[in-house]
Amino acid sequence: MPEHRDEVFRALADPNRRRILDLLAERGTLTVSQLAAEFPDLVASGISKHLMGLRAAGLVAATRRGRQQLYHLEPEALADALAPWLAKYEPYWSAALERLRSLAESGPPERPQAP
Amino acid sequence: MPEHRDEVFRALADPNRRRILDLLAERGTLTVSQLAAEFPDLVASGISKHLMGLRAAGLVAATRRGRQQLYHLEPEALADALAPWLAKYEPYWSAALERLRSLAESGPPERPQAP
DNA sequence: CAAATACATTACCCAATGGTAAAGTGTTCG
DNA sequence: CGAACACTTTACCATTGGGTAATGTATTTG
Numbered sequence: 001m002p003e004h005r006d007e008v009f010r011a012l013a014d015p016n017r018r019r020i021l022d023l024l025a026e027r028g029t030l031t032v033s034q035l036a037a038e039f040p041d042l043v044a045s046g047i048s049k050h051l052m053g054l055r056a057a058g059l060v061a062a063t064r065r066g067r068q069q070l071y072h073l074e075p076e077a078l079a080d081a082l083a084p085w086l087a088k089y090e091p092y093w094s095a096a097l098e099r100l101r102s103l104a105e106s107g108p109p110e111r112p113q114a115p
Numbered sequence: 116m117p118e119h120r121d122e123v124f125r126a127l128a129d130p131n132r133r134r135i136l137d138l139l140a141e142r143g144t145l146t147v148s149q150l151a152a153e154f155p156d157l158v159a160s161g162i163s164k165h166l167m168g169l170r171a172a173g174l175v176a177a178t179r180r181g182r183q184q185l186y187h188l189e190p191e192a193l194a195d196a197l198a199p200w201l202a203k204y205e206p207y208w209s210a211a212l213e214r215l216r217s218l219a220e221s222g223p224p225e226r227p228q229a230p
Numbered sequence: 231c232a233a234a235t236a237c238a239t240t241a242c243c244c245a246a247t248g249g250t251a252a253a254g255t256g257t258t259c260g
Numbered sequence: 261c262g263a264a265c266a267c268t269t270t271a272c273c274a275t276t277g278g279g280t281a282a283t284g285t286a287t288t289t290g
Contacts, residue, residue: 003130006130009127009128009130009133010128012124012127012128013124013125013127013128014247014248015118015121015124016248018124018200021204022203025203025204025206025207026203031266031267032266032267032268033266033267042248042249042250043249043250043251044266044267044268045249045250045251045252045267045268045269045270046248046249046250047267048267048268048269049248049249049268049269050248051267051268052268052269064256064257066257066258066266067256067257067258067265067266067267068257068265068266068267069266069267069268073204073207075204075207075208078204078207079207079208082201085133086197088137088140088141089136089140089188089190089193091140092140092188092190092193092194093190093194129277129278131278146236146237147236147237147238148235148236148237157278157279157280158279158280158281159236159237159238160237160238160239160240160279160280160281160282161278161279161280162237163237163238163239164238164239164277164278164279165278166237166238167238167239168277179286179287181235181236181287181288182235182236182237182286182287182288183235183236183237183287184236184237184238
């Protein structure tokens with residue numbers, strides 16, 4: 001069986017999948033149709049497959065509402081997989097870290113939520 | 116042509132490639148043979164191909180020394196590709212960020228260097 | 231200079247991936 | 261209840277990716 005971190009990195013390898021994550025990060029919660037609307041050159045089942053990949057990696061989760069699925073980020077999975085790995089490169093990160101720190105110190109933004 | 120960030124994420128998708136990066140992060144500078152020694156179940160040309168992938172993504176670079184190539188990390192590429200992307204998830208990162216921040220505040224370790 | 235060393239490149243193979251179209255499942259609406 | 265809706269699953273296809281073996285190219289050494 002594949003290591004969990006491996007699944008996360010593989011999931012992040014595809015630009016469409018990263019865009020799905022970005023959309024969920026921006027807008028909080030989206031249905032499959034709402035997501036699909038953002039990918040004009042992809043058919044519905046394609047989106048679905050990507051969502052399954054992200055779900056397998058634990059990066060997103062969904063709850064049913066009627067006949068739609070409400071997808072949302074599962075940010076702990078992302079953090080848990082990436083942070084320890086990124087930490088190994090900490091000696092090389094001073095500049096980028098500074099940027100992240102100043103972001104953090106300016107006060108964490110609200111977690112976005114769909115209306 | 117593929118976007119640079121895409122190349123970086125694709126390069127990171129393979130566990131062997133990530134391990135190469137880890138080794139370079141730990142030990143600073145390594146020849147291809149030294150790297151190959153860490154991958155008993157990979158043949159030399161396999162390592163070479165991975166190194167070319169990492170080089171194409173700008174994540175590593177090499178300098179010749181006689182007939183060997185001294186590979187080292189190119190950490191700015193990693194930071195430049197990942198930091199802006201990670202920043203988008205900053206609202207979700209408080210816990211992981213705290214860990215990184217405390218690491219940073221405990222004083223950045225020396226950048227490792229090969230003898 | 232010839233042989234050996236240290237890699238890189240090429241040619242090739244198989245498995246995995248991303249994509250589509252079509253069929254399947256559960257839910258709601260008329 | 262039947263039709264439409266919102267997805268998911270399956271079947272299938274073309275391309276890519278990771279792997280090896282073989283060949284090529286500098287560089288060093290005997």
